[in-house]
Amino acid sequence: MVHIFLLLTTLYLSVPESKAQSRDNIVITGNIDIYSNYIWRGMDMGHRPLIQPGLAASYKDFSLGYAGYYKMAGDGENEANFFLSQ
Structure with a gap:
């Protein structure tokens, strides 16, 4: 397991960041x-x-978005989360 983690970490760090x-x-x-x-x-x-x-909208270094869950059947609460991040 440790070998897989080290391999994935090495691969992640070796890929250059894309500025497309x-x-x-x-x-x-x-x-x-x-x-x-x-x-x-x-x-x-x-x-x-x-x-x-x-749903999320990003501009420069800021993101504004929404994430939630809604039950399709049965009772219970639904969840709605809004976020703003930099």
């Missing part, structure tokens, strides 16, 4: 993931399907 995108453009990314079961930190949060959408 201009830093002056606004970049918008999004995703939608569908899961049959939600496990958070090893705890089973219910045997129900859920959707995890995410």
Whole structure:
């Protein structure tokens, strides 16, 4: 296991950083993931399907975004998180 970690670390550090995108453009990314079961930190949060959408907008060194999860069936709480990072 230690050998795999060292190999992956070496490969990661040897790849040069890509500067393909201009830093002056606004970049918008999004995703939608569908899961049959939600496990958070090893705890089973219910045997129900859920959707995890995410959306982020980046400009220079700042990112503003949203991530959450919504149960497709059954009772319980949904989650919505907003973030701003540099």
